[in-house]
Amino acid sequence: MKKIVEVKDVIFSYDNEHDALKGVSFDVEEGSYTVILGHNGSGKSTIAKLIAGLLAIKSGSIAVDGKLMSLENIAEIRKMMGIVFQNPDNQFIASTVREDIAFGLENYEVDPLKMDAIIEKYAGLVNMKEYLDKEPSNLSGGQKQRVAIAGILAMRPRLLIFDEATSMLDPTGKEEIKKIIYDLHTDDTLTILSITHDIEEALKADKIIVLNEGRVYKIGSPKEIFSDAKGLRDIGLDIPFTYKVKEAFADVGIRLQEHNKVEDLVEELWSLSKN
Ligand SMILES: Nc1ncnc2c1ncn2[C@@H]1O[C@H](COP(=O)(O)OP(=O)(O)OP(=O)(O)O)[C@@H](O)[C@H]1O
Numbered sequence: 001m002k003k004i005v006e007v008k009d010v011i012f013s014y015d016n017e018h019d020a021l022k023g024v025s026f027d028v029e030e031g032s033y034t035v036i037l038g039h040n041g042s043g044k045s046t047i048a049k050l051i052a053g054l055l056a057i058k059s060g061s062i063a064v065d066g067k068l069m070s071l072e073n074i075a076e077i078r079k080m081m082g083i084v085f086q087n088p089d090n091q092f093i094a095s096t097v098r099e100d101i102a103f104g105l106e107n108y109e110v111d112p113l114k115m116d117a118i119i120e121k122y123a124g125l126v127n128m129k130e131y132l133d134k135e136p137s138n139l140s141g142g143q144k145q146r147v148a149i150a151g152i153l154a155m156r157p158r159l160l161i162f163d164e165a166t167s168m169l170d171p172t173g174k175e176e177i178k179k180i181i182y183d184l185h186t187d188d189t190l191t192i193l194s195i196t197h198d199i200e201e202a203l204k205a206d207k208i209i210v211l212n213e214g215r216v217y218k219i220g221s222p223k224e225i226f227s228d229a230k231g232l233r234d235i236g237l238d239i240p241f242t243y244k245v246k247e248a249f250a251d252v253g254i255r256l257q258e259h260n261k262v263e264d265l266v267e268e269l270w271s272l273s274k275n
């Protein structure tokens with residue numbers, strides 16, 4: 001599969017003293033839903049900012065869409081990606097939702113006559129059409145993130161990066177945004193790179209990259225990653241609920257795969273509880 005992002009041996013330091021990234025390498029396949037997991041301070045946001053060209057690497061290389069990132073092509077590369085950050089409040093500049101999405105489109109040489117139709121299309125996609133003439137500051141956190149996503153989608157990016165885009169939201173807002181992110185994934189021309197602490201979200205990814213203290217701890221499918229509960233706990237990460245259930249059963253000697261029928265499982269649990 002074609003690689004949309006190739007990160008090779010990247011070292012980065014904020015202060016030229018301590019390296020925040022100590023030689024990180026991974027690829028992101030085009031059209032995939034890739035998740036980056038990692039404890040606080042492991043380097044997740046740093047790598048996102050490097051891919052977006054917001055910071056400059058110390059050594060190593062980053063290629064986006066086959067182009068090695070450099071000062072000359074950074075503007076062009078940036079045009080093909082969109083980033084949604086954690087705090088929805090820092091992402092608005094205009095006085096209405098409509099103007100805000102329009103501002104974002106200004107750099108993209110969009111025909112002014114088609115602008116409104118584009119704005120309405122993407123606002124509709126995130127269920128925010130009726131809020132187009134409202135002030136962004138009056139929206140809830142979840143609604144703000146939906147508008148931020150609409151604004152970015154309107155620019156038709158090929159790579160969408162979410163850096164903990166749901167972490168400030170309440171459970172309802174979180175679910176809304178997660179559903180939008182997941183639905184976007186059905187479009188196989190769009191690559192999603194999602195940085196999250198949400199292990200249940202990570203369970204749906206095609207590939208998970210686990211970072212630990214500025215290094216890649218492991219790369220694999222959700223199954224490969226979450227089967228290593230002990231390793232993950234050692235680096236401060238949890239495992240999803242279903243894996244915990246499996247683990248709990250294994251602890252008492254029950255292998256879930258062997259139970260085709262719920263009745264069998266219930267029967268075995270009963271007999272265990274009698275001992
Ligand atoms: N602006 C900065 N100046 C100096 N050091 C920084 C800066 N931003 C991050 N760091 C350091 O770089 C390392 C990686 O930080 P980064 O923000 O990438 O982690 P993260 O995995 O995104 O963490 P979190 O889960 O808390 O968002 C940390 O040690 C952090 O203290």
Ligand SMILES: [Mg+2]
Nearest residue numbers: 044045046163
């Ligand atoms: Mg971060």
